[in-house]
Amino acid sequence: MIKKKITKVGVLTSGGDAPGMNAAIRAVVRTGLYYGLDMYGIMRGYSGMYENDIFQMDSRSVANIIQRGGTILKTARCKEFYQPEGRKIAYENLKKNGIDGLVIIGGDGSFNGAQKFSNEFDIPCIGLPGTIDKDIAGTDFTIGFDTAVNTAIRAIDKIRDTMDAHDRLFIVEVMGRDAGYIALHSGIGTGAEHILIPERRTNLDELVNSLSEKEKRKKLVNLVVVTEGDEYGGAEGVSKLVKEKIPNADVRIAILGHIQRGGAPTAMDRYIASRMGYHAIECLMEGTHNVMVGIVDNKMKYTPLNKAVKAKQQVSEEWLKIAKVLAS
Numbered sequence: 080m081i082k083k084k085i086t087k088v089g090v091l092t093s094g095g096d097a098p099g100m101n102a103a104i105r106a107v108v109r110t111g112l113y114y115g116l117d118m119y120g121i122m123r124g125y126s127g128m129y130e131n132d133i134f135q136m137d138s139r140s141v142a143n144i145i146q147r148g149g150t151i152l153k154t155a156r157c158k159e160f161y162q163p164e165g166r167k168i169a170y171e172n173l174k175k176n177g178i179d180g181l182v183i184i185g186g187d188g189s190f191n192g193a194q195k196f197s198n199e200f201d202i203p204c205i206g207l208p209g210t211i212d213k214d215i216a217g218t219d220f221t222i223g224f225d226t227a228v229n230t231a232i233r234a235i236d237k238i239r240d241t242m243d244a245h246d247r248l249f250i251v252e253v254m255g256r257d258a259g260y261i262a263l264h265s266g267i268g269t270g271a272e273h274i275l276i277p278e279r280r281t282n283l284d285e286l287v288n289s290l291s292e293k294e295k296r297k298k299l300v301n302l303v304v305v306t307e308g309d310e311y312g313g314a315e316g317v318s319k320l321v322k323e324k325i326p327n328a329d330v331r332i333a334i335l336g337h338i339q340r341g342g343a344p345t346a347m348d349r350y351i352a353s354r355m356g357y358h359a360i361e362c363l364m365e366g367t368h369n370v371m372v373g374i375v376d377n378k379m380k381y382t383p384l385n386k387a388v389k390a391k392q393q394v395s396e397e398w399l400k401i402a403k404v405l406a407s
């Protein structure tokens with residue numbers, strides 16, 4: 080089959096925003112323009128496709144954004160796009176603008192939509208993994224993860240100062256609906272005594288025994304980093320259970336929340352966003368369609384969108400062991 084030549088490309092950001100999305104938009108637009116393509120921004124994810132909120136972008140449209148968090152294209156979850164009728168309207172709007180290729184920057188939910196759309200219509204889609212949660216297979220890192228972990232680490236370091244001054248047990252909740260990568264990486268990076276993630280069942284008795292035993296040894300400063308999606312209900316749930324079992328413990332909680340999603344992207348996020356954005360356009364031009372652009376072992380890796388959707392990354396046993404050994 081001879082692949083159609085792409086001439087006009089739309090770019091959108093979808094799902095939860097992630098620091099580095101702007102750097103990715105910039106890379107997609109500038110690379111497309113470099114190769115003589117017409118570039119279009121689509122506002123608020125699939126909602127802009129459905130509502131025809133689409134505008135042409137030039138090089139200046141993406142000037143001075145590489146260092147900014149959030150996304151200049153804004154983001155949303157579009158319920159109409161879940162329905163075939165909604166996707167048809169979105170397709171017709173792309174056709175009206177002459178758009179014949181799409182770059183979607185988002186998480187697995189966004190790729191799910193892209194997968195359905197590209198099955199139904201003749202518009203090739205390229206996904207770029209943009210989520211702080213890092214819960215997508217086919218890439219070592221997602222755009223935004225490194226910034227979120229650095230934000231969490233800076234916040235936890237501050238908590239440690241006051242925790243240490245008061246000899247307290249602190250339970251800090253970090254983001255991650257179904258994935259514990261932010262907890263694992265920020266927990267290791269701050270020397271947490273315990274890290275609770277949804278991918279592994281927490282043995283609460285073991286946790287309580289370990290904390291009680293430390294209390295006896297007068298090791299009163301203990302940091303527990305818990306994922307919001309943990310089975311015991313994040314920091315609130317874990318603190319309630321710990322207080323029931325160790326009534327004397329001086330426990331405080333902190334929920335870091337959405338500060339982890341904002342702020343200037345780290346060097347690493349700017350770098351991977353730029354690299355992935357560049358390769359998204361290369362893929363569209365070369366006819367490598369309906370894939371997610373990832374980086375594995377510092378090399379580009381193209382994963383079919385349906386695999387990026389279904390497969391969740393496996394938490395590495397090595398990291399779990401390191402976390403345990405270093406906290407002992």
Ligand code: F6P
Pocket residue numbers: 094095096210211212254255256257307340
């Ligand atoms: O983008 C991922 C994420 O930040 C998750 O870690 C979190 O559970 C979720 O988004 C929160 O979404 P919202 O901002 O819609 O509450």
